[in-house]
Amino acid sequence: MTNNPISLYELNSMVAMVIEHAMPKRYWVEAEVSEARESRGHLYIELIQKDDHTHTPIARASAKCWRTSWTLIAPHFERITGTRLKAGIKIMALVHPQFHPQYGFSWIVDDINPEYTMGDMARKRQEIIAQLKQEGVFDLQKELVLPLFAQRIAVISSASAAGYGDFCNQLLTNEYRFDFHTELFAATMQGEQIENSVVNALNAINEREDEFDCVVIIRGGGATADLSGFDTLQLAENVANFPIPIITGIGHERDESILDMVAHTSVKTPTAVAAFLIENLSNTLRRIDNAQNIIYRAMAQKMQHEKMRLEQLSTAIPMLFTMVKSKEEAQLDKYLHALSQHITSKLLTETMKIELLSNRIKPAIERHLTYLQHRIDLIEQRIELVNPERLLSLGYSITYCNGKVIRNEKELKAGDEITTRVMEGEIKSIVTK
Known part of the structure; x- marks a missing residue:
């Protein structure tokens, strides 16, 4: 056992002198920040290096940036990188070693290159x-x-x-x-x-x-x-x-x-x-307004088109009515003339028969004449009953479609135009049902 031991302070001072003489330079070092905190304007950080494959730490060191340097470095770093120095980011720091007899070894940060951090951040972003x-x-x-x-x-x-x-x-x-x-x-x-x-x-x-x-x-x-x-x-x-x-x-x-x-x-x-x-x-809102204008214009055009169609129809209807009326009147006159001729012919025939038989059997003829007179009366009554003019005067009407008398509703369909003749004129109608 030696008789001349030295104090811990002396030992640490010797280590400080060795480091100071052996490593007098400053070094740019790449590392990841694992911890960062500020105190009284000074920055205290822990630096680590991770294995590229396993991502486990393989090196670790403490570092300090004194207030005199950090007050200049921090604003520049934040302005360039857009972020504070914090755990998880990589930095390139200019450091020199320091071994203090009381506080031990640490790296003193003299500068930090924000462009390096920017590059690493950009790589991570990509x-x-x-x-x-x-x-x-x-x-x-x-x-x-x-x-x-x-x-x-x-x-x-x-x-x-x-x-x-x-x-x-x-x-x-x-x-x-x-x-x-x-x-x-x-x-x-x-x-x-x-x-x-x-x-x-x-x-x-x-x-x-x-x-x-x-x-x-x-x-x-x-x-x-x-x-x-x-x-x-x-x-x-x-x-x-x-x-x-x-x-x-x-x-x-x-x-x-x-x-x-x-x-x-x-x-x-x-x-x-x-x-x-x-x-x-x-x-x-503009799309709604535009759609509203388009709809309005379309409706206006449609209404104008339909108005023109109605005007055309209103012009054509009187002409069609006149044509149909003339045709139906001519047809009716034809029927009446034929009926009159038939009645006249029938009366003449029966009169001749009566005259021929009257000289033979007067009583029988008289009876027969009475019988025939009765038949004539019946015929005249029947003729009178079917006389169109009489039927019209009683409030009945005759309905035609395309010049044809309608006797059954099945002959008509929706949309057909029909003519109804009454005593004092004719009525035009459109079938809807």
Whole structure:
């Protein structure tokens, strides 16, 4: 056992001197952030490296970025990448080693290259996009049809976001006075809870999908950074497979997010979403107005056409009536003349018979004459009974169709034009039944 032990502080100081002399340079290192926290303006992070195949950690180290450096690095990093430095992202950091006798070893971060993180984020985005296309869901939302009367709106937003208030106010005060019905499904739209919070809101809406025409995901009034939560596979899959159209307006200042890509419609801001919904209804109103005008013009043309047809018919009817009347009168005169001739001929024949027999048997003739006179009277009565003029004077009528006397209703059909002769004229009718 040695008699000259050294203190732990001395030992750690020696280690610090060795590291300082052995590694005097600064090094650019690639690593994934497994933990990040800020305290009093300083950044404390844990760095890891994972195996490319098993994804298990194979290296781990602590790192610090002092306030004097972090106040310059953080704004630049967030402006370029659009996100805060947090667990799960890869960085390329300029570091130098430091071994403190009291706090031990750590890497001191002097700078961070945001372009490297951007490249890694872009690679992950492309991998997610490729997977969505491979699954066949990337364009599913685009195949949905936004209802013409999209007025029942499910809104996913932070309740306190200024963008949500602007969205509701613009719908309420639209120039057309359209009536919209919105229901808020509150969600966290900042930080690491975006994905789970929005997915939970979508699940709640999905349980009541019949109550809504579309879903609006809006974000406004918050920080411009930390929008990477909208670039996740789980959220993209939920949106892509959602059964009703989803419209996004999450206020990106950089390229569109994966959420924007898979949504039915993507616009930049909440107020732009409201304008889109108002325009959709105004387009529907214009289509209704156009259809109304087309129907009105068609009905006006039809009525004008039918009016012309009626005028033509009203002109033709008197002419047809005169022709039919003349024809029927001539036919009736013919019948009357023939009947008169027949009666005269019959009377002459019977008179001659009487004269021939009168000289033979006067009593028999007288009896026979009496008998014949009776027969003549009967015949005259019968003739009188069938005399058309007498029948007409008694209130009877004669009905003709196409010049033919109608004796049975089966001779007629609906639409036929008939002429009814009465004592003082004729009546034209159309058969309806």
